[in-house]
Amino acid sequence: MAPQLTGAGGAAAVKPQFHHFHHHRLATRHHHPSPTSLLSKLAFWSVCSLSLLLAFLLLSPSAAPAPQAAPDSPRRSLHTSSPSAATWGGAAWEKKVRASARVRRANGRGLSVLVTGAAGFVGCHAAAALRRRGDGVLGLDNFNDYYDPALKRGRAALLARSGVYVVDGDIADAELIAKLFDVVPFTHVLHLAAQAGVRHALVDPMSYVRANVGGFVALLEAARMADPQPAIVWASSSSVYGLNSHVPFSEHDRTDRPASLYAATKKAGEEIAHAYNHIYGLSLTALRFFTVYGPWGRPDMAYFFFTRDILAGRPITVYESAGGGTHQTTISRDFTYIDDIVKGCIGALDTAGRSTGNGGKKRGPAPFRTYNLGNTSPVPVTQLVDLLEKLLKVKAVRKIVKMPRNGDVPYTHANISLAQRELGYRPSTDLQTGLKKFVRWYLEYYMPGFAGKQKQHGSSNSKSSRGRSGNTSSAR
Numbered sequence: 001m002a003p004q005l006t007g008a009g010g011a012a013a014v015k016p017q018f019h020h021f022h023h024h025r026l027a028t029r030h031h032h033p034s035p036t037s038l039l040s041k042l043a044f045w046s047v048c049s050l051s052l053l054l055a056f057l058l059l060s061p062s063a064a065p066a067p068q069a070a071p072d073s074p075r076r077s078l079h080t081s082s083p084s085a086a087t088w089g090g091a092a093w094e095k096k097v098r099a100s101a102r103v104r105r106a107n108g109r110g111l112s113v114l115v116t117g118a119a120g121f122v123g124c125h126a127a128a129a130l131r132r133r134g135d136g137v138l139g140l141d142n143f144n145d146y147y148d149p150a151l152k153r154g155r156a157a158l159l160a161r162s163g164v165y166v167v168d169g170d171i172a173d174a175e176l177i178a179k180l181f182d183v184v185p186f187t188h189v190l191h192l193a194a195q196a197g198v199r200h201a202l203v204d205p206m207s208y209v210r211a212n213v214g215g216f217v218a219l220l221e222a223a224r225m226a227d228p229q230p231a232i233v234w235a236s237s238s239s240v241y242g243l244n245s246h247v248p249f250s251e252h253d254r255t256d257r258p259a260s261l262y263a264a265t266k267k268a269g270e271e272i273a274h275a276y277n278h279i280y281g282l283s284l285t286a287l288r289f290f291t292v293y294g295p296w297g298r299p300d301m302a303y304f305f306f307t308r309d310i311l312a313g314r315p316i317t318v319y320e321s322a323g324g325g326t327h328q329t330t331i332s333r334d335f336t337y338i339d340d341i342v343k344g345c346i347g348a349l350d351t352a353g354r355s356t357g358n359g360g361k362k363r364g365p366a367p368f369r370t371y372n373l374g375n376t377s378p379v380p381v382t383q384l385v386d387l388l389e390k391l392l393k394v395k396a397v398r399k400i401v402k403m404p405r406n407g408d409v410p411y412t413h414a415n416i417s418l419a420q421r422e423l424g425y426r427p428s429t430d431l432q433t434g435l436k437k438f439v440r441w442y443l444e445y446y447m448p449g450f451a452g453k454q455k456q457h458g459s460s461n462s463k464s465s466r467g468r469s470g471n472t473s474s475a476r
């Protein structure tokens with residue numbers, strides 16, 4: 001939810017139809033046939049259409065022909081990954097979109113933000129926080145099945161309760177995105193829809209290219225044509241540092257040696273963003289998130305599936321070291337709590353500075369920024385497991401292995417001085433505190449009965465129930 005919900009969590013599948021639509025728009029703008037040729041074409045196409053209609057009626061006993069969608073009637077979304085037959089368009093839909101994006105602050109001054117990946121982990125939390133401030137927020141998510149879509153629906157339901165509508169659609173649906181920019185003069189886009197996860201890129205490499213490159217370009221195309229052009233803040237990744245060994249990682253360090261395709265597509269996004277900033281005057285801010293965790297998190301991340309497997313008594317694979325020989329490195333992550341990340345996102349939105357172009361034309365230079373959002377205190381993965389054992393009161397069955405060559409990097413550590421200075425970013429949650437909140441949410445969400453028992457047990461027998469006592473049976 002993240003209400004990230006995909007983004008950072010919700011991965012966006014990209015649709016090829018974007019190209020057709022774009023060409024169609026260009027064609028209608030530049031080609032001017034004579035009135036006679038128009039009339040003869042009209043007559044020809046009318047005859048064709050009538051014949052087709054007749055053939056369809058004759059051949060299909062039950063189905064009535066679908067009427068051509070009028071601009072104001074609901075349309076079927078073209079993306080196929082959603083389990084529901086998503087629709088968009090129509091007066092009622094537009095009303096819902098406008099209401100969600102309306103600023104609700106008393107002084108009327110606030111942001112109007114399109115949050116992509118709003119049903120993903122970070123997206124959900126960020127959208128909720130913006131709404132709490134009184135900003136206007138519209139969500140967009142394709143609810144794909146990279147991980148359990150029910151979790152994404154749960155995050156969207158949470159947002160709906162606070163008045164944030166999440167449109168079921170894809171960032172690569174150019175027609176939909178253009179419509180959203182037509183209906184709402186967004187001041188900002190918080191772009192979190194992406195194909196996330198480092199290791200999954202070994203399994204489905206093209207999904208990364210479609211969402212993180214194709215989808216991002218589709219969004220930027222729509223944004224550059226929008227009037228007003230929004231400022232865009234988007235999720236890059238700590239993974240762009242790749243094989244960089246200069247610690248802590250600073251925005252000035254090398255990012256030209258990615259260790260995974262995921263990292264390479266995020267790095268490509270940073271370069272693409274630069275081009276759009278340069279050509280069209282779009283204000284662009286990349287946020288390099290460092291292993292974000294917390295309630296409503298992503299089930300594909302280690303802290304999440306370690307929790308699930310520890311509770312189920314299943315073994316977990318813990319990468320302990322890499323490098324071999326004399327250069328052993330403890331596998332560590334600069335785990336960053338979701339609330340801190342959300343504060344960083346909001347700081348970036350508030351300080352973004354305007355895009356300068358409109359209608360696809362640049363009018364002057366616009367801000368181009370990149371920030372690390374980490375916690376600045378790397379923790380070994382083995383210690384993450386220690387903490388989970390303590391919080392779950394269940395001993396993990398650990399299978400310790402050397403880190404395979406799967407795209408993971410051994411170590412991350414953010415230098416956050418730039419974000420501190422320019423965004424007022426000050427992370428304040430240590431891993432133990434943040435994991436405690438995650439575990440509480442996890443138990444309540446997935447195991448309400450167990451959570452209740454654990455609470456009772458904790459209050460009546462607080463001392464003996466803590467610590468790693470190996471009481472696996474209580475968890476099952």
Ligand SMILES: O=C(O)[C@H]1O[C@H](OP(=O)(O)OP(=O)(O)OC[C@H]2O[C@@H](n3ccc(=O)[nH]c3=O)[C@H](O)[C@@H]2O)[C@H](O)[C@@H](O)[C@@H]1O
Pocket residue numbers: 196197198236237238239289290291292300301302303317318319320331332333381403408409410
């Ligand atoms: O910081 C980031 O940019 C990235 O953070 C995470 O990637 P990662 O740090 O690899 O997070 P996890 O997949 O949760 O892995 C955390 C740690 O656990 C380790 N791990 C993972 C899986 C496993 O079975 N065992 C294990 O020890 C990994 O090597 C890593 O050190 C996210 O999954 C990415 O989407 C995000 O972009």
